[in-house]
Amino acid sequence: MRHSIQGAILTPSGWRLGELQHEHGRIAAINAEPVDEATARASGAPIVLPGFIDLHVHGGGGHDTMDAGEAVKHIARTHARHGTTSMLATTMTAPAEDILRAFEAMGAVCRERPSQATRVLGVHLEGPYINPGKLGAQPDYAREASLDEVRALHALAPIRLITVAPELKGHIELIAQLVREGFRVQLGHSAGCYEDGVAALKAGAGGFTHLFNAMTGLHHRDPGMTGAALAHAEYAEVIPDLLHVHPGALKVALRSIPKLYGVTDSTAATGMPDGEYHLGRHKVFKCLGGVRLDDGTLAGSALTMDQALRNFVSLGLSVAEASARTATHAADYLGLAGHGRLTVGAAADIVVFDPALQLQRVVIEGETIDHPDA
The missing domain is CATH 3.20.20.140 (Metal-dependent hydrolases)
Incomplete structure (x- = not known):
């Protein structure tokens, strides 16, 4: 089953505003439009990082x-x-x-x-x-x-x-x-x-x-x-x-x-x-x-x-x-290929912050971690 995360997504080629999908512990798709960091943060969207x-x-x-x-x-x-x-x-x-x-x-x-x-x-x-x-x-x-x-x-x-x-x-x-x-x-x-x-x-x-x-x-x-x-x-x-x-x-x-x-x-x-x-x-x-x-x-x-x-x-x-x-x-x-970056095929290791950079969500190999601490 695919899971999705909406927000301002940091990819190796820059910020994208839209949706990241993951399944089976891997990033399956990133459907998002390019933006700069100022726009990403001003949007009020969650900040999605590796x-x-x-x-x-x-x-x-x-x-x-x-x-x-x-x-x-x-x-x-x-x-x-x-x-x-x-x-x-x-x-x-x-x-x-x-x-x-x-x-x-x-x-x-x-x-x-x-x-x-x-x-x-x-x-x-x-x-x-x-x-x-x-x-x-x-x-x-x-x-x-x-x-x-x-x-x-x-x-x-x-x-x-x-x-x-x-x-x-x-x-x-x-x-x-x-x-x-x-x-x-x-x-x-x-x-x-x-x-x-x-x-x-x-x-x-x-x-x-x-x-x-x-x-x-x-x-x-x-x-x-x-x-x-x-x-x-x-x-x-x-x-x-x-x-x-x-x-x-x-x-x-x-x-x-x-x-x-x-x-x-x-x-x-x-x-x-x-x-x-x-x-x-x-x-x-x-x-x-x-x-x-x-x-x-x-x-x-x-x-x-x-x-x-x-x-x-x-x-x-x-x-x-x-x-x-x-x-x-x-x-x-x-030398960890497929880690430390959000790109299709990489491990679904994801952190999500609010615009004030307080932690909201943690995903490790596709598993959501309960009760992340801000």
Whole structure:
């Protein structure tokens, strides 16, 4: 049975005012007239965008990916209500047995999407191959990377991203090996210099983890890992909650990195009231919109992707550009054909907003998600 959505529809060739039809989890037709964004928004019609893609999710709804068990299923349902239609479950730096247990639990959710949940594409292995001097909010279990460990974990649940500190012994060579085996590597939690970043990109690294955070900063005589990203990266993720990165720095990155995309770096506190939660083995506290360790260090976020879209628009981006940075660029970074854009034959992953950009409807593979949260 075909279902239809009426509104101002963002397609790869621009805005269209009319109707989108979907059936069997795919977009079947778009019958609409071309308009510009100003006309689309002034029409008062619902704003129809591709579903969000979040490549850095630690938790939500009171659950953390490292909890194993049913945790990722609950997390995926929390984020679905905020318009995320695809995500990567993201691990923390932890003892090997904790990571193994988390992967064992995530495999089933990656193989089959639970009802009313976002699609879990696989895992972002954020730790433990990071610099112990740039842990950020990661627990202190950092260690040098092991190709054998990566292979063993990948057999349990598909690894789609691996964060690596390139300055650690043997990591440049290992980045090249990982890329040859089909893994996508990005740089983060790094005390490395500009030259380390450039060498890692030449070895095949493709992006940067939560740009600006937990990496060496930019100085005009010592550009650091941040400078390598701003000078050379095509892709990088950033947390656009307006707490992790100052709006001015976000604008610098938006001008410098062609396909900068937003992630939530969300924690168990996402979608929950203020209070105490956990992030891996850390105790964290949600207060005034942020999530912190007891010493005040930012520890992930409580951001959702619908708010990320609104934050990008608040910085002066058009809705179309904000959509690209919350859906299309992430899809392209992972090579996800048929995702992150509304076109005939693509996945029926759709978010619908009112003219004030409050979320009204979420569709994932043709399934309408109950009770989307504005």
